[in-house]
Every structure is written in structure tokens, then in C-alpha cells.
Amino acid sequence: MLTFYETIKNLNWEKTTLSINQKTKRDVQIALNKENISLEDFKALLSPAAQPFLEIMAQKARIATQKRYGKIIQFYIPLYLSNECSNHCIYCGFNHNNPIERKTLNDDEIMDEISVIKSMGYDNVLLLTGEYPRVAGIDYIENAVKLCRPHFSTINLEVYPMKIEEYKRLIVAGANSVYVYQETYCEKNYKYFHPKGMKSNYQYRLETPERLSQAGIHRVGLGSLIGLNDWRTEMFFLASHLRFMTHYYWKTKYGVSFPRIRPAEGEFKPAFNMTDKDFAQTIWAFRILDNDVEIAMSTRETPELRNHFISLGITSISAGSKTDPGGYCKPDVELEQFHISDNRSVTEMEKMVRMQGYDVIFKDWDKILN
Numbered sequence: 379m380l381t382f383y384e385t386i387k388n389l390n391w392e393k394t395t396l397s398i399n400q401k402t403k404r405d406v407q408i409a410l411n412k413e414n415i416s417l418e419d420f421k422a423l424l425s426p427a428a429q430p431f432l433e434i435m436a437q438k439a440r441i442a443t444q445k446r447y448g449k450i451i452q453f454y455i456p457l458y459l460s461n462e463c464s465n466h467c468i469y470c471g472f473n474h475n476n477p478i479e480r481k482t483l484n485d486d487e488i489m490d491e492i493s494v495i496k497s498m499g500y501d502n503v504l505l506l507t508g509e510y511p512r513v514a515g516i517d518y519i520e521n522a523v524k525l526c527r528p529h530f531s532t533i534n535l536e537v538y539p540m541k542i543e544e545y546k547r548l549i550v551a552g553a554n555s556v557y558v559y560q561e562t563y564c565e566k567n568y569k570y571f572h573p574k575g576m577k578s579n580y581q582y583r584l585e586t587p588e589r590l591s592q593a594g595i596h597r598v599g600l601g602s603l604i605g606l607n608d609w610r611t612e613m614f615f616l617a618s619h620l621r622f623m624t625h626y627y628w629k630t631k632y633g634v635s636f637p638r639i640r641p642a643e644g645e646f647k648p649a650f651n652m653t654d655k656d657f658a659q660t661i662w663a664f665r666i667l668d669n670d671v672e673i674a675m676s677t678r679e680t681p682e683l684r685n686h687f688i689s690l691g692i693t694s695i696s697a698g699s700k701t702d703p704g705g706y707c708k709p710d711v712e713l714e715q716f717h718i719s720d721n722r723s724v725t726e727m728e729k730m731v732r733m734q735g736y737d738v739i740f741k742d743w744d745k746i747l748n
Contacts, residue, residue: 463508465575557599605648
């Protein structure tokens with residue numbers, strides 16, 4: 379079977395950027411009048427020419443989201459198991475070279491974190507680690523999933539890319555979803571941002587969603603980190619990846635996320651800026667492209683922006699998050715992956731969502747919708 383890596387080798391980054399920027403208002407109007415859009419139409423919705431049509435895009439996104447998901451927002455919460463990492467990603471607070479304290483939770487500490495998260499009302503959890511298999515490898519992650527299994531109906535992972543056989547072990551242990559972000563789809567620049575470590579292998583990381591689907595995972599999360607390259611081109615490649623996966627691996631559910639770079643240890647400065655208006659355009663373009671895909675928004679974004687988007691295309695939002703190992707019991711900013719923007723409690727977030735006429739769920743989408 380053709381892989382996505384083989385597919386995008388035919389896509390030129392610079393030519394794609396030029397093609398997006400050359401889209402006209404007429405191209406945008408044609409796309410907005412279609413019930414099912416193509417990737418070429420998606421370029422138009424990402425383009426500068428679409429900016430006068432943002433209100434129309436917002437309304438189409440709202441209608442499509444409510445038709446598929448109703449007036450419901452899913453809350454999710456990350457549980458950082460370890461900040462130890464062998465990678466040298468120049469934008470990340472967990473960079474192997476950064477002089478931060480390293481910590482990997484033991485079983486008792488994991489159980490303590492579970493207890494606090496359960497007290498917030500959560501029935502699903504996202505487990506995260508740095509990429510350091512020698513310390514937090516398959517055995518450690520499998521054990522963490524088993525510790526969580528009695529307490530959560532859904533267990534999601536954001537960990538280092540693995541082999542099919544290893545993913546099968548995690549599925550048997552109780553993992554429902556795995557999120558793996560390519561960070562940037564620009565292969566030419568990828569090595570600059572990921573000079574050393576496991577993550578420096580562009581192709582192996584890119585083909586991870588395919589291995590996950592082949593292993594039989596229920597849901598795969600795709601995404602790019604905004605700020606490393608031109609956001610419009612990045613989002614087109616992400617959309618191309620989503621279309622490839624939904625075509626060849628249609629039994630798998632999918633989610634997308636496009637986190638913007640936040641301040642972290644190392645003080646990396648992004649070269650490309652995505653404004654709030656650009657961020658909105660991206661969310662609405664993805665919702666119009668795929669009515670079924672889950673779209674998540676994390677605490678990287680400001681309270682004001684998160685409030686505004688409850689009814690405008692997203693399906694999941696984090697609340698009460700900590701990005702340091704052990705952060706729910708013993709917060710320590712020195713251990714954080716990045717500084718969050720929205721520090722509101724789960725109670726405050728839930729109140730805000732309900733005031734907009736939306737309900738909140740703390741479980742997995744499919745368990746509710748099916």
C-alpha cells in the first residue's frame with residue numbers, strides 16, 4: 379500500500395505555498411458553495427482571499443459541528459508521567475540540553491495524580507511522556523495504562539512513536555487513542571528543529587499514524603506545531619495527511635490539533651506568526667473540510683479565545699491542566715513542558731461552557747454518541 383510519505387514526496391512545499399496565496403475570492407466562493415470540498419478547495423479556505431468570508435466560514439463551521447456533535451464540549455486533561463527526553467527539539471522545554479530537573483513518576487505518584495484528576499470529575503485521561511524509552515519505554519507506559527484502566531473509561535496517549543507490535547500491547551492494556559504530532563511537515567527544515575534524538579527521523583514519525591491504524595487503535599490524533607513554518611502550507615499538509623488516513627484507514631477515528639508555540643525553557647522564538655484570526659480561519663477550514671474530525675483546543679490559548687470558540691467548531695477542550703510530572707499534587711513550574719495561558723479551574727471552565735448553552739462531558743465521545 380502507498381504510504382503517506384510516498385504521497386507527499388510529490389508535493390513541493392514552495393509551490394504549495396504559492397498555490398495557496400494565488401487563490402482568488404471566486405475560488406473561496408466556489409468552495410463555500412460545495413457540500414463536500416476537495417483539498418484544492420481547502421487551499422482556498424486557508425488563503426488570504428478567504429479573509430472577507432470568515433463570518434460565513436464561522437457559521438458553516440458552527441452548523442456542521444452542531445449537526446455532528448450537538449451542543450456538547452468534551453473536557454480532557456493531560457497527565458504528564460515524565461519530562462525526561464533524549465530529543466534535542468530546539469523549541470521544547472523538555473529538550474535534552476535544557477538544564478531542568480528531570481522527573482519520572484513512580485506507581486504511587488501516578489496513583490496520587492489519578493486520585494486528584496478523578497476528584498475533578500474526569501472519566502478520561504491523556505498520558506504524556508518525553509521521548510526517552512530507556513526510562514519511560516513500552517514497559518513503563520504499559521504499566522501506567524494498566525494503573526489507569528480501573529479508573530478511566532478512556533485512556534489516551536501522547537508518547538514516542540512505536541512499532542506495530544508495541545502499539546498492540548498498549549491496546550490490550552487499555553489504550554484507546556494515540557496522538558502523534560508531526561510538528562512540521564516541511565522535511566527540508568525538519569532536521570533543523572529536531573537535530574538529535576529519536577524524533578529526528580522524519581519518515582518514521584510521519585508513518586506512525588499508519589502503524590497505529592494497522593495495530594487497530596480506535597482513534598489517532600494528528601497535528602502540527604504552529605510557528606516553525608508558514609502556517610497555511612503546514613495546515614494544507616496536515617489536511618492532506620488527514621485525507622490520506624481517512625481514505626486508506628477509514629475504520630479509525632481521527633482528531634486534529636494545531637498548538638501554537640508557547641514560552642518554555644530555552645526561550646525559542648517562533649519565526650512564523652499565526653494571529654487569532656488566522657487560528658480561527660484554520661479551525662473553520664478544517665471543520666468545513668471534515669465534519670466528523672475532532673478538533674481540540676488546549677490551555678496554550680488564552681481564556682478569551684477559548685471562551686469564543688466553544689460554539690465555533692471545536693469539540694474538545696482541556697481544563698485544569700498541568701504540564702509538569704506530578705503537577706496535580708505538587709506543582710513545579712521548573713518541570714513544565716510549556717507555560718499555559720488559561721489557568722482556570724475545571725469548575726470555572728464548566729460554568730463558562732454551560733453559560734453558552736452547551737453541555738460538558740468528561741467521557742469519550744464515542745461512548746456518548748453511540
